[in-house]
Amino acid sequence: MRKAGAIPHAAFVLLWLLVAGSAALGVFEPADQFLYDQRYAARTEAVTGDRVYVAIDPPSLEAVGVWPWPRTIHAQMIDALLDAGAHEVVLDIDFSTLSTVENDAALAEALERAGGYAYLAAFNQALPDGTVHLTVPAERFRRFADMVAVNVNLDTSGIPRSVPHAISAGETAIPSLAALSSSQGKAASEIIIDYGIRAATLVTLPAIDVIEGRFSSETVAGKTVVVGASALELQDVFRSPNQGFLPGAVVQILAAETAAQQRIIRNFGSVPALAILAVVVFGFAVRSGTRTLAGGGLVVMVAVLAEIAALALYHEAAIMLATAPLLAGIAGLALLLLLFEKQWLQHIVARLTGERDRTRDILGRVVADNFDGIVIVSSQQRIISASAYAERWLGQGLVGADAGTVLPEAFAQALQSAFAGAGTTTATSVRPREVVIQRPRTIAVAEYVVTVSQTIPAVAGQPTEAFASLTFRDVTARRASEDRLQYLAAHDDLTGTYSRNRFVEILDEAIAEQCTVYVLAFNLPRFAAITATLGHEITDELLRQVARRLGDAGYRCLARLGGDSFALAVLDGQTDGRALFGPVAALLVRPYKVGGHFTAVGFAGGWTSGPAQDGASLLQQANLALVEACAAAGNPLVEYNEAQERALDDRRRLDGEMRLALEAGQFHLAYQPQYADNGRRMVGAEALLRWQHPERGPVSPLDFLPVAEETGLIVEIGRMVLERACREALKWPDDIRLAVNVSPLQFELCDMFAEVALALEKTGFPASRLELEITEGLVMRERDAAIETLRRLSALGVKIAIDDFGTGFSSLSYLSDLPFDVLKIDKSFVDALGENAAAAQIVESVIGIGRQLGKSVIAEGVETQEQAALLGRLGCAVLQGYLYGRPMAPEAIADLAAHLLDRQREAGHVRLSAAG
Numbered sequence: 001m002r003k004a005g006a007i008p009h010a011a012f013v014l015l016w017l018l019v020a021g022s023a024a025l026g027v028f029e030p031a032d033q034f035l036y037d038q039r040y041a042a043r044t045e046a047v048t049g050d051r052v053y054v055a056i057d058p059p060s061l062e063a064v065g066v067w068p069w070p071r072t073i074h075a076q077m078i079d080a081l082l083d084a085g086a087h088e089v090v091l092d093i094d095f096s097t098l099s100t101v102e103n104d105a106a107l108a109e110a111l112e113r114a115g116g117y118a119y120l121a122a123f124n125q126a127l128p129d130g131t132v133h134l135t136v137p138a139e140r141f142r143r144f145a146d147m148v149a150v151n152v153n154l155d156t157s158g159i160p161r162s163v164p165h166a167i168s169a170g171e172t173a174i175p176s177l178a179a180l181s182s183s184q185g186k187a188a189s190e191i192i193i194d195y196g197i198r199a200a201t202l203v204t205l206p207a208i209d210v211i212e213g214r215f216s217s218e219t220v221a222g223k224t225v226v227v228g229a230s231a232l233e234l235q236d237v238f239r240s241p242n243q244g245f246l247p248g249a250v251v252q253i254l255a256a257e258t259a260a261q262q263r264i265i266r267n268f269g270s271v272p273a274l275a276i277l278a279v280v281v282f283g284f285a286v287r288s289g290t291r292t293l294a295g296g297g298l299v300v301m302v303a304v305l306a307e308i309a310a311l312a313l314y315h316e317a318a319i320m321l322a323t324a325p326l327l328a329g330i331a332g333l334a335l336l337l338l339l340f341e342k343q344w345l346q347h348i349v350a351r352l353t354g355e356r357d358r359t360r361d362i363l364g365r366v367v368a369d370n371f372d373g374i375v376i377v378s379s380q381q382r383i384i385s386a387s388a389y390a391e392r393w394l395g396q397g398l399v400g401a402d403a404g405t406v407l408p409e410a411f412a413q414a415l416q417s418a419f420a421g422a423g424t425t426t427a428t429s430v431r432p433r434e435v436v437i438q439r440p441r442t443i444a445v446a447e448y449v450v451t452v453s454q455t456i457p458a459v460a461g462q463p464t465e466a467f468a469s470l471t472f473r474d475v476t477a478r479r480a481s482e483d484r485l486q487y488l489a490a491h492d493d494l495t496g497t498y499s500r501n502r503f504v505e506i507l508d509e510a511i512a513e514q515c516t517v518y519v520l521a522f523n524l525p526r527f528a529a530i531t532a533t534l535g536h537e538i539t540d541e542l543l544r545q546v547a548r549r550l551g552d553a554g555y556r557c558l559a560r561l562g563g564d565s566f567a568l569a570v571l572d573g574q575t576d577g578r579a580l581f582g583p584v585a586a587l588l589v590r591p592y593k594v595g596g597h598f599t600a601v602g603f604a605g606g607w608t609s610g611p612a613q614d615g616a617s618l619l620q621q622a623n624l625a626l627v628e629a630c631a632a633a634g635n636p637l638v639e640y641n642e643a644q645e646r647a648l649d650d651r652r653r654l655d656g657e658m659r660l661a662l663e664a665g666q667f668h669l670a671y672q673p674q675y676a677d678n679g680r681r682m683v684g685a686e687a688l689l690r691w692q693h694p695e696r697g698p699v700s701p702l703d704f705l706p707v708a709e710e711t712g713l714i715v716e717i718g719r720m721v722l723e724r725a726c727r728e729a730l731k732w733p734d735d736i737r738l739a740v741n742v743s744p745l746q747f748e749l750c751d752m753f754a755e756v757a758l759a760l761e762k763t764g765f766p767a768s769r770l771e772l773e774i775t776e777g778l779v780m781r782e783r784d785a786a787i788e789t790l791r792r793l794s795a796l797g798v799k800i801a802i803d804d805f806g807t808g809f810s811s812l813s814y815l816s817d818l819p820f821d822v823l824k825i826d827k828s829f830v831d832a833l834g835e836n837a838a839a840a841q842i843v844e845s846v847i848g849i850g851r852q853l854g855k856s857v858i859a860e861g862v863e864t865q866e867q868a869a870l871l872g873r874l875g876c877a878v879l880q881g882y883l884y885g886r887p888m889a890p891e892a893i894a895d896l897a898a899h900l901l902d903r904q905r906e907a908g909h910v911r912l913s914a915a916g
Contacts, residue, residue, distance in 0.1 A: 011336060012281045012282075012333075012336075013285075015281060015329065015332050015333060015336060016278055016281045016329065018332070019274065019277060019328055019329040019332065020274050020325070022328070023273075023274060023322075023325040028270065028322065031324035031327075032270075032323070032324040033155065033157075033241075035307075035310075036241070036320055037242055039196070039310070039311055039314045039320070040194070040195035040241055040242045041241075042196075042311060042315075043194075043196030043314070044198055045194075045197045045261070045263075046197075046201040047197060047198070047199075047253075047257050048257060048260055048261060050224060051203075051224045051225070051226060052202075052203045052204075052220050052223050052226070053204045053205070053225075053250055053253055054210055054225055054227040054228075055205070055206055055207060055228070055229075055230040055247065055249075056069075056228065056229045056231060057206055057207065057230045057231055058233075060206050060208040060211075060231075061234075063208040063211075064208070064211075067234070068099075070103050071095075071099055071103035071104060071106055071107035072102070074091065074093065075106040075110030076211060077210050077211060077227060078111065078113075078114055078118055079110055079113065080213060081220055082113070084215070084217035084219075084220050085222060086117075086221070086222075087117070087223055087224055088118065088119065088225070089114065089119070089227065090119045090121075090177055090224065090225070090227065090252075091119070091120055092150050092226060092227065092228035092236075092252060093120075093227065093228070093229075094121065094135065095107070095121075095137040095138060095141050096137060098138050098140065101754055104138075104140060104141075105715055105749055107141060108141060108143070108144060109713070109715070111144035113711055116145075118144075118145045119145060119147065119148040120137040120147055120148070121148060121149075121150045122135065122136045122137065122147040122150070122167065122174050123135055134167070134169055147169075148174065148176060148177050148180065149163075149164060149167040149174045149176040150177075150248065150249075150252055151164055152238065152252075154238075157239075159238070159240065160240075161192060162190040162191055162192045162193055162255075163177075163178050163191050163193065163251075163252065163255040164189065164190050165178075165179045165188065165189055165190060165191055165485070166179055168481075173484075173485045173489065176252070177252045177253070177255065177256045178252070178256045179191070179259070180256070181256040181257075181259045189481075189482065191258060191259055192258075192264060192265035192266075192320075193251070193254050193258050193265070194254075194257075194263040194318060195241050195243065197254055197257050197263065198243065199240075199243050199246055199250050199253075202250065203219060205220075224256075226252065226253055227249070228247055228248060228252075229247060229248070230247040230250075236249070262318070263318045265320050266317075266318060266320065267320045267322070268319070270324075271451070273321065273322055273324070273329075274326075275451075276326055277325065277326050277330070278453060280302055280330065280333065281329070284333060284337075299330045299334045300330075302330055303326070303330045306323055309321075372387065372471050372472065372473045373386075373390035373394070373470075373471065374389075374390060374469065374470070374471050375387075375390050375394075375398065375403070375407070375411075375469075376467060376469055377403045377468045377469075377470065378465070378466075379419055379465060379467065379468075381402055381404055381415070381416075382400065382401070382402065382403070383398050383402075383403055383406070384399070384467065386398040390472075393439075393474065394406065394407065394408070408435075408437045408438075411435075411437075411448065411472070414450050415470060417450075418450040418451075418452045418468050419466060431449070432448065432449050433448060434446065434448075434475070434479075435448065442476075444476045445475050445479045446472045447472065447475045448470060448471060448473075449471050450468055450470050451469045451471075452466055452467070452468045453466070453468075455467065489502075492559070492560040494540060494543060494560070495543050495560050496544075496547060497547050497559050497560045498559040498560075499560075500559060500561050500567075502559070503559035503567055503569070503615070503619070504616050504619060505615070506557055506571070506615070507519065507616075510569075510571040510572075511610065511614065511615060511618075515571050515572045516572060516610060517569060517570070517571055517572075517615075517618060518569065518570040518577050518580055518609045519607065519609070519618045519621070520569070520577070520580075520581045520584065521561070521567045521605065521606050521607070521623045521625070522568070522588075522606070523564050523566070523604055523626065524564040524588070525601065525602030525603070525604055526600075526601050527539060527564035530542070530601065534594075534599070537595070538594050538595050538597060541595060542594050542599070543560070546588060547560070549587060549588065550568065550584070550588075553583075555568055555570075557569040557571060565626075567622065568584065577607040578607075578637060580607075581605060584605070585637055588603050589601065589602065604626060604629040604630045605626060605629055605637045605638070606622050606624065606627070606628065606629050606640060607622055607625060607638075608622045608625060608639065624640060624644040624645060624647075624648055625641075625644060627648075628644055628647075651707045654703070654704060654707050655708075655710075655713065657693070658691075658704055658707065658708060658713055662716060666691060666692055666694070667689060667690070667691050667720065668692065669687050669689060669721065669724055669725055669890065670687075670688050670690050670887035670888060671685040671687055671887060671888060671889075671890055671892075671893050672685060672880060672886070672887045673685045673885045673893060674686065674737075674739070674858060674880045675878065675879055675880070675884050676877055676878050676879075678879075679879070679883075679884050681900065682736060682893075682896065682897050684736055684737035684738065684739055685729075685732075685737075685738065685739065685893050686739040686741075686773070687721060687725040687729075687738065687741070689717070709743055712749055714743045714746060714749075718743060718755075721740060722759045726738065726763040726770065728890035729765060729890065731890065732893055732894050733897050734766075736769075736897055737769050737770070738765070738770055738771065739773055740770065740772055741773045741803065742772050742773065742774055744774070747786055747789060752793070753789050753796075756793060756796070756798060760796075766797075767796050767798050768798075768799075771799040771800070771821070772793065772798055772800055772801065773803040773824065774790075774801070774803060775802070775803050775804055776804070776805070787817055790819050794819040794821075799821040800818075800820040800822070801820065801821065801823070801824055802820050802822070803824045805823045805824055805846060820855065821855060821856060822855060822856045822857070823846060823849065823850045823855055823856070823858070825846055825857065825858070825859040826860070827860050827881075828861075829842055829846075830860070830862055830871070830881070831861060833866075833867050833870050833871070834866055840870070840874070843859070843871070847874055847876050856877070856878065857875075857876050857877070858879070859871050859879050859880065859881075860880045860881060861880075862882075862883045863881050863882045863883050867881075867883070868883060
């Protein structure tokens with residue numbers, strides 16, 4: 001018999017069921033969020049100092065005066081930060097659309113100079129129609145910079161609680177900044193932010209200080225710099241749970257700090273709290289005679305201890321427990337004790353008893369309608385209840401059936417093990433497990449949890465009964481997506497080889513194990529020409545065949561670095577690198593059959609071996625050796641040496657000095673005349689760039705122009721040369737043409753038609769007097785686009801000359817499509833005249849091609865009368881070289897033209913018009 005005043009066991013059961021049902025319906029989520037925020041507020045952890053925030057704040061906006069900023073400013077910030085030693089720069093700015101040609105070119109050049117250490121923002125954006133649109137940087141910028149995801153996941157109150165680990169762009173994963181900073185691997189699809197890390201400890205620089213150079217390099221040296229908006233008018237500000245309003249970029253930094261400090265929050269939901277509440281309720285049910293004072297003190301102590309434990313778990317292990325259900329249950333338990341103490345509960349129990357069946361129906365409906373699969377099983381292995389999802393996934397007719405008969409073997413064994421371990425007290429297993437299950441038409445991956453509970457008898461002395469709840473969900477698609485993301489993080493999607501990051505990790509592991517590591521970096525000369533001729537589908541398959549060929553030969557540690565660039569490592573080499581990698585070159589230059597075409601590529605490689613501090617240093621050394629191999633004739637296999645490092649430093653220094661020279665006006669132009677009628681009549685002059693360095697003296701174009709092309713500065717230099725040459729040539733006689741050399745990279749990096757048209761408009765120079773000299777390499781790089789631009793220039797009236805004709809490997813293949821007016825015979829052929837019969841035949845053939853096509857022919861590099869006489873006999877009408885004059889100032893060209901005209905008048909040979 002129950003003691004007088006004791007609380008019926010049914011009241012405790014109903015209390016627990018009420019709390020559990022409310023938790024399942026999400027009633028306690030707002031309270032739990034409030035408790036999480038209080039725990040965040042109780043922790044004051046500083047940032048690591050590895051990240052710096054550059055804020056686009058109101059003073060910066062006011063100083064620049066416009067928004068969006070010209071992209072030259074973003075380019076300037078990238079250069080300034082990296083020059084100051086920043087490890088990498090992340091721009092949380094939308095560059096999905098193009099602006100002006102000049103601004104876009106400046107940003108693209110800065111990104112290229114960054115060498116892969118600049119990242120641009122990509123984000124998913126919800127559209128009004130409910131669809132999601134992926135916004136990524138314009139393709140021109142993606143060529144030089146990787147993307148980083150900047151989305152945040154908001155709760156119902158608009159607070160960013162987490163960031164995605166990555167967002168999907170087709171089959172490619174774009175990682176978040178936090179994912180790049182994490183050393184914990186891919187643990188979940190999102191990274192919950194630890195707001196116990198204080199944004200106030202983050203080093204912040206106003207953007208205008210970076211733009212104007214008012215910052216110390218020590219502030220950013222070796223650190224990740226994130227550039228983003230903080231001004232409210234730019235609408236990239238979020239409310240935080242405990243730190244006021246934070247800019248979106250700062251939220252991304254806090255997420256990255258969370259990952260870097262291994263503070264990614266793990267939340268196990270309300271199951272642990274419900275389990276603890278079950279234990280507490282069971283204890284009070286057993287001791288149902290406990291009076292109000294003692295019982296109230298006990299429940300308060302349990303509540304306090306629970307919160308202390310939750311706070312300790314968050315502080316020490318970044319585990320967040322949802323304690324609101326426990327606190328609500330304890331509050332209900334205290335109220336229960338109070339009501340019975342005052343003899344009020346008897347009436348309420350009577351009413352609750354009358355509602356028991358209705359509550360049971362509601363809970364049954366909650367189970368049946370649950371989004372997850374839920375199966376309730378008695379200790380006799382009979383299924384008591386099942387959700388609709390479980391019926392669909394496992395088959396109809398579950399209720400009443402034997403669990404061991406109708407459930408998959410893994411589920412049945414889990415239930416048996418749970419009952420066996422439950423004993424006579426409430427036992428709960430809350431750690432999710434995964435199992436592979438063979439379904440009728442497919443194999444699925446299921447995540448499941450089994451919890452076992454004991455019924456509490458309504459009357460003392462009645463036996464208890466155990467029942468188990470199997471909760472599961474199909475995670476096949478999620479696991480496949482996560483596996484795919486993990487694969488893409490470590491592999492190149494096209495070839496299946498390692499990614500750069502994974503390759504460096506493997507090198508680091510081998511170095512840590514004190515292996516003798518050999519690294520080869522190589523690319524495939526002629527690859528761009530094959531792409532231009534046969535298309536990307538063919539060359540994509542060619543790259544796959546390269547990877548397969550190396551894999552079949554036993555080279556397992558292979559990475560694609562981008563384009564046609566690869567890296568290969570031998571992790572325990574016992575011989576010389578040339579002997580190791582020589583067979584690689586022989587293997588790759590063998591012909592390939594791709595899509596019905598037979599084709600072959602070249603090979604250029606650079607190799608190195610330890611010792612090195614890390615894998616990134618070894619790869620950098622191999623790439624430096626590759627640069628030398630690409631520049632050498634025949635593209636050999638080159639070993640790294642320290643001179644290459646010094647050469648790289650020299651090129652960097654030269655690049656910086658060229659930029660200063662461009663601003664200081666140290667460049668000037670000299671002009672070499674072109675003559676007809678055996679030197680009696682000047683018909684044109686070629687503009688030649690000269691650099692008078694204040695310390696080095698004259699610097700050869702052969703030294704600085706290749707560096708300008710590497711860094712993209714050739715665009716600005718070319719623009720200056722074109723405009724200055726047109727302006728200076730305006731003072732010459734109208735019948736003298738101006739020839740200006742144009743680099744193939746100018747056609748790639750800018751709108752060359754617009755550049756020429758603007759220079760002609762600004763200077764007033766006639767298009768008919770301008771002659772652009774191009775090389776065969778232009779057509780080999782971007783054939784269709786280059787030919788279209790040349791046709792537009794030709795339609796404008798500009799003459800096109802093919803310089804160094806005959807020195808390329810496909811000189812005759814494009815002449816029928818290419819709009820040109822002049823062929824220039826290369827100096828190497830002119831030098832060989834009189835010494836090499838073959839050279840004379842080549843020159844005669846070029847002149848014949850020009851005559852047949854109705855084009856002019858110019859021979860350059862003429863230095864002797866014998867060369868001039870032989871060229872005249874072969875039919876070359878226009879000559880250029882030291883025999884007729886060295887490069888001279890623009891004023892000298894005008895004086896020389898006047899002098900020649902006076903001589904013609906004296907000789908009685910004045911022509912009324914001089915044809916160009």
